[in-house]
Amino acid sequence: MTVPATLPDGRAWPNLLILTASAPDAPGFRATAASVTAQGYGPVEHHAIPPGPEAAAACVDALLSETGADYVLVLRAGDLLAPGALAALALEAFLDSADVVTGLRVLFGAAVLGLDAVAQDPGLLDGAVPSGSLGAFTGGECLLSRAALHRAGGLDLSLAHPIADLWPRLAGLRLARIGRPVLLQYEQDLVPVPPPPGLAIAALTDHGAVGGAGIAHRRLTEALVLAGHGVTNHRLAGEIVPAGAEWQDSFPRTEAAIRDGGYDLLLVGNIHGATRRPGILARLGRHLPIAIVLHDLFSITGRCAFPWGCTRLVTGCDALCPTATQYPHLAPSRIAGMHAEKRAFLTAADGPLLLANSAWTHDYTRANAPADTALARIDLAFPAGAFRPGDxxxxxxxxxxxxxxxxxxxxxxxxxxxxxxxxxxxxxxxxxxxxxxxxxxxxxxxxxxxxxxxxxxxxxxxxxxxxxxxxxxxxxxxxxxxxxxxxxxxxxxxxxxxxxxxxxxxxxxxxxxxxxxxxxxxxxxxxxxxxxxxxxxxxxxxxxxxxxxxxxxxxxxxTHAAAALRFNDVLVARGLVPAPIDGRLRFSPALLGRFAFAQDRHPGESGTVPAPSSAPIRLLRRAKRAVLGRDLPLWVRRGLYAGSFLARTLRRHR
Known part of the structure; x- marks a missing residue:
């Protein structure tokens, strides 16, 4: 897509100054300049900076004063900007009022060798220099505001690694981080370095990667795999009695597989399609840390997925619940006890970490969950290569x-x-x-x-x-x-x-x-x-x-990268993984396929929602709604459960 003529508030896009320490006729400079021109970004100037400390300093000072640059990017000769990089960096700088914006670096030779990113949390920079074994930190993936350069005392392009030299002096400035490639860096002699071994993670859901919450959980685990973690998926569906989630709390095969699987973390999605109780999680919490992704708010309520403005969550969910006949159903007499059981689980010494996927969910959970509930903010992953503009x-x-x-x-x-x-x-x-x-x-x-x-x-x-x-x-x-x-x-x-x-x-x-x-x-x-x-x-x-x-x-x-970066922030803060020694989070080369400009683009997934229902099934659903509405009374639910339980028992005895 073309870059809009202005920023969202109608102001002009910021003026960008790109500096390369190189002779203007050097082959590497010409390749870099071509990648800048291909950006389609309007207010940008790219200049070759002459060698030598005095000449370089004078040239940079003159350009900063003459061009009216708002932001500066330093590229080595031969470095290439990824498609759309400048607009991506500039828009995030605008949206986040950031002094420094960083994105992903793609290292390639004959093939893609890996991707990495500055692993510092968004917010105030700590100034630790992100250098390491994937190549020296050249800073080509970092957009710096002119004000940041002035505060840091200027930029010395005569140094081998000018941004690494500057970085400690940027401490305290606001950092934004984007989860898409901005820099393509050719490294002829670099051997592929995979992400370091991550956690062994068990991912638990009720029915797997189907439906909204299942899709979101699957995409999040994909992001974790691309960041080097090992993920094994577990479903409760294989052990449930149909229509029995309201009464079922025993899943011995799944529980044993997770308990004895040598995992470092249990990552839980929605399980209320299989059980309404937190019992299996409370038992597993004695053996390994648990994190629950809040795909809905069931984990903090007496029974509902969303309170819908109901204030009973504040005073205590109980038999007066106005939506007890709606999914996820629960007999009114059990709601108060379930609410108390959940709150005890959330505040236990081995209780779970709740993961909120938006600012609102984080704030709502903090205000309505028990005060001692562990809570952190994450982002969800979306396949930006599959979901892309078309003709x-x-x-x-x-x-x-x-x-x-x-x-x-x-x-x-x-x-x-x-x-x-x-x-x-x-x-x-x-x-x-x-x-x-x-x-x-x-x-x-x-x-x-x-x-x-x-x-x-x-x-x-x-x-x-x-x-x-x-x-x-x-x-x-x-x-x-x-x-x-x-x-x-x-x-x-x-x-x-x-x-x-x-x-x-x-x-x-x-x-x-x-x-x-x-x-x-x-x-x-x-x-x-x-x-x-x-x-x-x-x-x-x-x-x-x-x-x-x-x-x-x-x-x-x-993106998958954005989700993995934010999740890594949480893991480091909770002490589940150490902060990267080199200050960079590494990704598998396969991550590049999740972006639209990749030559070998990932096609996206299939089977994400149930297939269309047959005409008789659709007719039955309409008939049910005509008689009972969308709700299910307790007597109907008990009848369905009894029938399902009896049918399963008869099948086992045949």
Missing amino acids: RAALRRHLGLPAGDVLVMFAAVIADAPGKGFLDLAATLRRLARPGLGFVVVGRLDDPAALGLPNLFVAGPIGDEAILAQWYGACDIHVTASLNETLGQTPVEAGLCGIPTVAYRASGLTTAVIDGVSGLLVPHRPGALGEALATLIEDEDMRQRLGAYARIAFENRF
């Missing part, structure tokens, strides 16, 4: 979508789930419907006619990430009416495909949508969602601009 016209022809209409898309595993604000969204879209405006829905939708929308295109459940990216890329706007997300994966996927999102300013969506950058956030009031959608529908330039910012910002913040 919109070609994608529409391929998918059979109208060429000239403005297409508004919404997506969820279960598209008509009440928790996704389906009724609100349907009403909003009906008010906007007019000729030239089309609607695309991705996900399970048993009764499309219930939407009452003209020009509706129902894609159904899509389990292939590459195909899902095509649907995003064919549309103009993504919208969600959800109010309850610990993050919200669809806005990030849409943004990576260059599509802006309109959403309420609520829950984790305040991280998944950067207001005025990757989309528009609106207050939760009647008409607000429709007003923002109408603005984007009428303003093609705004749609394209926000889509371009979204792609840049989310490739910075939501």
